[in-house]
Amino acid sequence: MAVELRNVTKIYGNGVARTVALDNVSLSISAGESVVLMGPSGSGKTTLLNIVAALDRPTSGEVYIMGVDVTRLPEGKLERFRLRNIGYLFQSYNLIPYLTAEQNVALPLIALGIRKELALLRARALLEFVGLEKAAGLYPHQMSGGMQQRAAIARALAANPPLIVLDEPTSNIDLENAAGVLALITAVNKIFKATVFIATHDPDVARVATRIVYMRGGKAYEAAEPPRREFKLDMGRAAEIYEKLRLIDELIGL
Numbered sequence: 001m002a003v004e005l006r007n008v009t010k011i012y013g014n015g016v017a018r019t020v021a022l023d024n025v026s027l028s029i030s031a032g033e034s035v036v037l038m039g040p041s042g043s044g045k046t047t048l049l050n051i052v053a054a055l056d057r058p059t060s061g062e063v064y065i066m067g068v069d070v071t072r073l074p075e076g077k078l079e080r081f082r083l084r085n086i087g088y089l090f091q092s093y094n095l096i097p098y099l100t101a102e103q104n105v106a107l108p109l110i111a112l113g114i115r116k117e118l119a120l121l122r123a124r125a126l127l128e129f130v131g132l133e134k135a136a137g138l139y140p141h142q143m144s145g146g147m148q149q150r151a152a153i154a155r156a157l158a159a160n161p162p163l164i165v166l167d168e169p170t171s172n173i174d175l176e177n178a179a180g181v182l183a184l185i186t187a188v189n190k191i192f193k194a195t196v197f198i199a200t201h202d203p204d205v206a207r208v209a210t211r212i213v214y215m216r217g218g219k220a221y222e223a224a225e226p227p228r229r230e231f232k233l234d235m236g237r238a239a240e241i242y243e244k245l246r247l248i249d250e251l252i253g254l
């Protein structure tokens with residue numbers, strides 16, 4: 001199981017300000033699933049995403065990620081666990097402004113202690129995977145919003161994490177870029193075999209889902225069989241770059 005939540009409750013505040021953001025949520029996500037979390041504003045999506053991403057701890061309940069109970073990990077160990085196991089795509093991308101695209105992508109690998117040249121080699125292959133091979137030397141301010149997002153996706157894949165968590169991946173980009181990013185998410189799921197967890201308001205994102213979970217009032221509900229729409233994607237090329245990445249991984253020992 002990639003992610004397992006058992007009776008997870010999250011309560012903010014107390015007294016009159018007490019809010020039950022998650023109400024006894026249990027959820028099992030198998031490796032390789034692509035889960036899209038939908039629901040109205042205030043239903044608890046962000047709270048659940050942050051818990052699945054090991055960025056926040058529940059008030060009660062257990063959270064297993066790749067078999068590890070992350071609620072019991074001390075902060076120091078949790079940080080390394082996150083670096084190795086979870087790739088993040090935040091709405092604001094959070095690219096470091098004074099680093100180039102390739103330096104941004106290499107950063108998680110360098111934080112894991114991998115030699116800079118090898119980290120940059122993998123970073124450049126990942127930028128090729130997301131279609132940014134010509135932008136490796138650009139700084140974030142020299143890139144469009146769509147390009148910055150692709151760079152952030154490459155960075156999320158840097159340490160080859162088994163779980164990728166994305167918060168509203170289509171909210172800050174235009175329709176054309178949104179279709180591109182959904183195709184990329186499909187490739188990440190199919191070729192990298194990463195488990196994908198996405199919180200969104202955008203019903204279009206459901207097209208990349210193997211499973212849809214709805215939130216309402218802090219409770220999670222399973223949807224009936226979701227629509228599965230394939231994206232036009234040159235899987236041959238993506239698979240080719242993936243092979244290159246695997247060779248680099250052998251060098252790095254990832």
Ligand SMILES: Nc1ncnc2c1ncn2[C@@H]1O[C@H](COP(=O)(O)OP(=O)(O)OP(=O)(O)O)[C@@H](O)[C@H]1O
Pocket residue numbers: 012013019020021039040041042043044045046047048215
């Ligand atoms: N840090 C916090 N302190 C107090 N209450 C909070 C906090 N974070 C979230 N909440 C409350 O918990 C509930 C769930 O919020 P959450 O942000 O998870 O919902 P959401 O579905 O992600 O909403 P949106 O789609 O608007 O982001 C809401 O009632 C919200 O007001």
